[in-house]
Amino acid sequence: MSETENPKNEPEDHGKIVRPRRARVSWAWFFPLLAAAATAWLFWSNWKSNGPTVEVEFESAPGIQAGKTPLLFRGVTAGLVSSLRLDARLQKVILKVRLKEFAAGLAREGTVFWIDQPVISLGNTSGLDALIQGNSLQARGGDGPPASYFVGHETLPLTPLESPALVLKLRAANIPFLDRGSPLYYRGVQVGSVENKELDESGNPYLRVVVEKEFARTVQSNARFWPVSATSIRIGPGGVKLDLLGLKAILLGGVQFDTFGDPGTAVKNGAEFTLYTDEIAARSTGAPVRITFRNGHGIQAGQTEIRHLGIPVGFVEAATLNVANQSVDTVVRFQPAYDKLHNTGAVFTLVRPQISLEGVSGLEALAGGPYIDCVPGPGGEIADSFSGLTFTDDGITTVQDGKDVLPITLLAKNLPPMGKGTPILYRGLIAGRILARTLDAAGTPVLEAIIHKEFARTLPRNARFWRVPAASVQAGPGVLKFDMPGLEALLQGAIAYDVFGPSENAATPGTKFELFAGESAARATSPPIRITFENGQGLLAGETQVRYLGQPVGLVESVSPMTGKVEAVIRLNDGYDFLRREGSAFAVMRLNVSLNGVTGLETVVSGIYIECVPSSGGPLRDRFTAVTPAKAALELKEQRGFEVVITAPQTTIAVDAPVSYRGVVVGKVLRKTLAGDGRDVGLSVVIDRPYASLVRDNTKFWDASGMKISLGFFNLKVQNASLETLARGGLAFATPDELGSRVKPGHEFPLNPKPRREWLRWAPSIPTGN
């Protein structure tokens, strides 16, 4: 303020002279104070928000930038990487991290630092945010004493938020497909995962698994661990079962554990467990049982199962070779529930696939490997040491050579190519087996066989054994049958037996039986019948059949040529003895092609056979002379027909010529002989039984042979019955309307050269048929 002059020159000046106040202070000084305060506060708060500085060492620190890379703890920025340097030997990267004040608690021993970077793997994809935000340093809090120097983890811990409650070691002989990140399941719930797969000092692999805190109590001291394979396919009689344990398990497999039996105690960190090979092995927690085998065919420790009635009850824990005893010692464990199965007297049999012998029973072992079958004893104390049996050829003897089987001997001229174990079938059931092929004292090859007890009563002394070929083909007109008695028999053939005719006494141990070459040979049980043939062409011992009305009833047993003839010995099946009555006709049926037709066509396929035409009665004979097939056929006809004799001085009508009534063939010329004194020719005519009533004492027979050509005024009529009549001639007959009386067989009729006109108009009503 300065004095001012009054321009209006006022008379009074009331102003006072005031000394200037030099000490006045501008209010603007407030600003520097404020600025200083703000800056000071800023620096102070910045300094205060900084916690301790820690150093973390890494093998490498990709993507870490000093001053920029944050330290994240539970997703919150808990610090900043302030500087990066290499150690003196250029082996490590050392990160200096300034923690924030609130994160000072991270500077403790046990804190895990790792660099979060994108990891894309089958099991765990992590750090995807690092793809866009850049890598960051991450930490998981520890709870040790304060520390300031840390060694960083190169990999992401499986439980990034909290340290795992339980870290376990699982030991196994080998650890197949499990790897870091494979899940750990408890009854299907994931409770942890495999952290690492490592080798201990002695080179044995083990798995480090971590169990999450909330599930730590599920692990008990007696927990049993086993790997669950990514996928398991079980093929059994029930079908195919495919087990999938989730997508993750498909890729990584997994470990499952459970507690069997009594609950155990809680486990401590770092406890060691055994990783069993599979669930069966893991479940078998019973006391060890020692079984000694003479041969350890395919027994695998940790894999071979013990089964009782087909159900797995235990597994082989260890199998060791005992050189001194020349045996295989196995240690097996049963599931607790089945401990009672190994009592005194229990039988353990190693079952392994044996296609040749056990075609069916060993098949499951083919897929699942051999197993040990357990049959508990009748009762008694639980034992822990057994002598196991091996289900092999010798084993059969061992097991079955007791009271339960019936040993028999089979004799054969030639032993078929059948080995030990060949089944013996009774009506399709396996009744026994061949044990050995040997020579008996007399040098005859014999088969030693056993018949199971339950079949012993089906084996009387007169049972007949025969070979069942591996496969047989039966072919005939309209029939083509391919017979395969089963897989086992296909490979090896089989021996079958049956009883034909009434059973005799049951066989006793050691009974000798003959082994026939085939079923038909075995069936032919009658005494031998000798038949002499003029020509034995095509007769095969053991092959050629004897048939009656087309059905096989016997077999040619042997064929031996003699002077001027061939003698065949045949045997007939049980129940066909009537075929060997005196007067029976036996003829070799061969393929016969004639104008009359083709006969015996089936012999082209089946080979020739002997047709038998039995006579109507008479005593049983055992020697016959064969006749021609035609004769046999006529014999058969004769038996069934009604025979009359037509006499004529001379005729061209031949044997087999047809005899017709009103154009219908009702009979046949059976024989053509000279009648009586030789002046006449006698034609024996057989009229089929149904038509016998057509022949009366006033019946007229005439010669119907040849071609009838009648030349009329306008037409030429050629009448011919058939091609057959043209060649053989034929007979025709007619009976007047006034019927005569029935004639007896053998009645003679004269032959007229041709019919009279009125004969052809006769049309009597005569019931035919039997």
Place this chain on the structure above:
Amino acid sequence: MSMDVQLRLQTARALVITGLILYIPANILPVMTMTVVGDVEPLTVLGGVQELYDSGLGPIAGIVFLASIVVPFCKLAALSWLLLMHGSPLWQRQRGALRRIVHTVGSWSMVDIFLLSILAAVGQLGVLASVRAEPGALFFAAVLVSTLFASESYNSRMIWQTKEGLAP
């Protein structure tokens, strides 16, 4: 008159001191944070210049460096010198010219803050990119404002005042 001069002088001095104090946090603290596809990058003024220079934008880096660091610093230095020389009969003409230049340049000094405010308003592209002003910008603006008022309160007439009174 003398009292008025005294007050103005004090005001100017106080404001220059304020500017000098604030100049330190303004350059240490980040003025803005750029987030480009998740990459969070807090930038100080000098950092921004460095960033520009590293990106190969040398000339622009130069301009920003001049406008944001050199010019405010020079203003503060010039004002300090003027105030220190207050009352001195020396270089009065040059001091008058310097004050004039400072005053003229002062009207352009807020261009950084202006740019930052536009960037922060426009550069909001959601997750992809965002720009956020940081406390440093406030300090920076405060430096500029205090120099503006300082140069305003110390008018050119005062240059010519000496202890002996106004120069002839």
